[in-house]
Amino acid sequence: MEATIDVTGLRKRFGSTLALDGMTFSVRPGQVTGFVGPNGAGKSTTMRVVLSLDSADEGTALIGGQPYHRLRRPLHQVGALLDAGALHPARSGRNHLLWLAHSQGLGARRVDEVLEQAGLVKAARRRAGGYSLGMRQRLGIAAALLGDPPVLMLDEPFNGLDPEGIVWIRGFLRGLAAEGRAVLVSSHLMSELQDSASHLVVVGRGRVVADTSVEALISAASGDRVTVRTTARTEAMTVLARDGATVAVTERDTITAAGLPAARIVSLLNEAGVPFSEISSHRATLEEAYMELTRDSVEYRAAPLATGREEAAR
Amino acid sequence: MTATATSHRSAVESGRAGFGQVLRAEWTKFRTVRGWLIATAVAVLIMVALGWLTGVGSHSSYDNGPGTPTVTGHPYVPLGPDGEAVNDRFSLVHRSLAGDGSITARLTSLTGAQVLLNHDDPSAPSETEPAPVQPWAKAGLIVKENTKQGSAYAAIMVTGEHGVRMQYNFTGDKAGPTGTVSAGSPRWLRLTRTGDTLTGYASPDGTNWTTVGTVRLAGLPSTVQAGLFAASPVVENVSQHLGGGGRVTGGKSQLTAGFDNLTTAGGFAGGDWTGTAVGSDDAQGLDQRGGFQQDGDTMSVSGSGDIAPDVAGSGDAMEQTLAGVFGTLTVMVVLGVLFITGEYRRGMIRTSLAASPRRGRVLAAKALVIGAVTFVVSLVATAVTVPLAEHILRGNGNFVYPVTGLTQLRVIVGTAALLAVASVLALAVGTIMRRSAGAVATVIVLIVLPYILAIAGVLPPGPSQWLLRITPAAGFAIQQSLPAYPQLSRAFTPAFGFYPLAPWAGFAVLCGWAALALAAAGYLLRRRDV
Structure with a gap:
């Protein structure tokens, strides 16, 4: 299987809100692709559609040319971290990984391997309910790595990490990409992606605003x-x-x-x-370039309160 | 950038990801939440503890009237040839019959009476006053192993309102020609014994005979007692009142049957007919004055009591030891609901469905796991509770209705199955509603509320029976250990623990609900975004 994500013309409407409006981009192996945009730009919705969790009104999302729900052993092909808090608090981190492993025909040995990789061995047998957000992110990353998949998709993995954690995850993501994996990492803060992403898909209002390399984006913004x-x-x-x-x-x-x-x-x-x-x-920072690109979306976000509330309620 | 050569390939040995893996994953999920394991233990404890309380809280004692000593225990309850509790109290006018033979008589009248209790002196001869013949009052010809209560018999008879019947060994009942008897339309009856086979005949004229039934009484000795009998059951007035179930009041009734053209053939002993009050405490015989009067081939026999199965009033039915079923049910319903709503609440359902995109499999695996866990847990609980509580009840002098081993097994295993299916229903409702509190409330309302409305006498018997036919509460029929016999004029209503559907039919209704809910849950789970 080719390690790619191909999203083509996704449209999805939640009530009166157009969450995805022709979202189109591709993620290639061997690099970390940053998936950036303000909150509500459609990043998480896109990821859910890629994982066949949500259905799109129009468009396709393919993993190595196949829709996710057709994958025979999905965690061997795509590792995803959507929400680090998606845990039963009474279950230990290790047991959380254990049921996931069992669902793919994997055993406890693989669980211990990814715990090691994610640096979570010490806390593995404690209740996940007592984990800090950072530890939960590490557990979520460990879960994504269980099947050693060629495609990784992480939604806001920097959230709640301390500076040391952020440095760790940047290096970690670069390492995963260097092994030939396609890595898609979303964030609403461009600064988090600095030094890890080499390609960027910038989104706003449910569509792609820019799909470019980091270098090109910066020079375009710098003039x-x-x-x-x-x-x-x-x-x-x-x-x-x-x-x-x-x-x-x-x-x-x-x-x-x-x-x-x-x-x-x-x-x-x-x-x-x-x-x-x-x-x-003069050389623009990535942040400046991003601000420039998403100004429209941000203005949209700051618009009438009612709209903002709807977004939040979703 | 080119993708071809650089793509990473999963280095982890690729396991299977079929239904077995999903099932194992769901089992791992269940067993790794300690609170859920504790809850299953609590579910067992509730059942055992309430069964134990039922036992220790119930003591039985009786006396034989004012001034007689109180005896710990229960009055003697005769058991029929198959071990079931029976009523066997009637007037028998008999002779010995050795080997084959036949008895014939014409029944010309049935007269009812109510027996008035003499409260000052219960041992004094009873006064009677005229009353209608009871529907299941019966008189006719009988062949009985001996005069002891519970011994094997077969009888051909005319009843108050149910026509001619051939009855045998208390539970057997075959209908013959309808209609009652009077001087204008008498009824000829004949009972023939050949070996251990007994055949009952009826005729309107003594010439044209109809076979009502042929039964085989295995192990019938060569010499038996044969003759005429009369019995009239206790009158039951049932009143149902709010929250209190049913109440039974009544009094003794009496039936006097007039026979003529009495003839015998075959191995009957010679001499006079003997009158015996079968089942009478003081072993006082019937005599020419009270129990029967003979004038040549004309005979009149008066009797009270019944020859029939005993299914209520003498003691406890075994399923009463399972009072804790509602506590266990509540715990397992909550677990069934939480098994899925817990995932929705925290977004873990996305992890589950991303790992197993074939969503129907996830639901099926969850149903299997929660159903199997509940079944095993409940089976432990019922298998411990029933024998324990029965032992305590009997030790405290209570009568526990004996049932066959198969029935015992059906109640013990069936209750566990009932709880298992209820937990699956809870899982399905939880999947549909995605909210814990609402789903738990819905399932409890579906299962327990109809039961309470029907059993506690909140509703009249008609609507109660309908509730127990169509709601999931129909499943409780699996617990009914004593059958409702049509040949008893009892109120076989839910308030007395009798269900309108047969045990497995009621259970099937519950299964139908669970299957429907599961189908709806599967449809929604596949269709909805998560």
Whole structure:
């Protein structure tokens, strides 16, 4: 089986709310794909549809070319973490994994292996009800790994993790991808995906806003603005504008030029003999790029209260 | 990025993921929640404890009238040839019959009377006053092993309202020609013995005979007692009142039967006819003055009592030891509901259905697990409770109606099966409703409320019987150990522990409900988003 998730044209309506509005994207093996968007953008709904838990009104969601409900041994093909709190509090973490393992014809030995992998051995025999959110996330990840699946789908796995946990999970996800797995990780905070995701699917209002590599997204958001610190502000503006740059004054002794690469600006200023003390090429953070992309969705989210309440009630 | 060469392949040995695995997963789920295991233990304890209380709380003693000493225990209850409790108290006018033979007589009159109790002196001869013939008052010809209560017999008779009957060994009853007798339309009766086979005949004219029935009384000795008899059962007035079940009041009735054309053939002993009050405490014989009068081939026989099975009033039915069934039921219903609603409440149902996308299998596995757990737990409870409580009851002087081993087994195993099916029904309702409290309330209302309404006498007998035909409470019929015999003029109503449906038929109604609920649950589970 090819380790892929292919989501095509998913539409789903909950009452008056359009939860998915033509959601289309693919997840490829060998990389961590970030699935980002504000709360209510349709990330969790998409994941439930992928797992055949919810049915879509239109569109398809395929795992390695097959709908999930046709998979013979689903946990050997897809490992999913939807909700770390989905546990019976009286059952120990180990027993929670044990029933899941039994459902796939796996035994206790495999359970102990994934407990080890998730760093949960010490707490394994305690009631899961007493686990911290971080421990529950680790248990959920252990559950997703039970069948050693080529496709992993984790919904907000960073929630409730302490900084150490976040660092651990980033490395862990990169490691899983390096083994040739397709890893889809959702988050409503772009910063959480920094340093782990190499590809991003940004969603808002039930559809994909951007489907791109992290590099491309950042450079697109950065534009190619260059900040020049100079005492000869007017001369510098004239020189750069003449060569096609869009120039703006930002501070008393700084201007920003867009439309020209930094190296070209340096040579232009040198040729014209305009003095400058500093040239810096601006690079947007992933967060800024994301904010830019999802501004529409966020505005939508902040719109009438009634809509927000409906979303929450769902 | 290319996907082809880099795809990860699962390195974990690939087990099967069929129904067996789902079943094992559900069993693992059940056994790993300690609270649920404790609840099953509580379910057993409730049943045993209430059975024990039923036993220790019940003491029996009686006396033989004012001024007589109180005796611990219960009055003697005769047992029939098959071991069941019987009524065997009637007037018998008999001779010995050695080997084969036949007796014939014409029944010309049946006269009813009510026996007035003399409260000042119960031992004084009873006064009577005229009263209608009781529907199941009976008189006719009988062949009986001996004059002891409970001995084997076969009899051909005319009843007050049920025509000619051939009855034998207390439970056997075959209907013959209908209609009662009077001087204008008498009824000829004949009873023939050949070996251990007895045949009863009836005729309107002594010429044209109809065979009413032929029965074989295995092990009948060569010499038996044969003759005429009369019996008239205790009058029962049943009143049902709110919350109190039924109440029975009544008095002794009497039947006087007039025979003529009395003839015998075969091995009858010569000499006078002997009158015996079968089942009389003081062994006082019938005499020409009181019990029977003979004038040549004309004879009049008066008698009270009955020759019939005894199914109520003498003691406790074995299922009364299972009073704890409702406690156990409640616990197992809650467990059945929680087995699925607990998953909905915490979103774990998504994990379950992602692991086993064939949702019908998950429901079936859950039903099997909760059903099997409840069956085993309940079977332990009933198998301990019934013998324990019966032992205590008998030790305290109570009479516990004896039943056959098969009936005992049916009540013990059937109650466990009843609880198992109820827990499956609870699981199904829980799946449909997805809410614990609502589902538990619904199941209890479906099963227990109709039972209470019917049994506690809240409703009149008619609606009560309908409730126990169509609601899941019909399943409690599996607990009824004593059958309702049509040849008894008793109130076989739910208030007295008698169900309108046969044990397995009632159980089948409950199973039908569970199956319907399970089908609806399966449909919804497959169709709904989770």
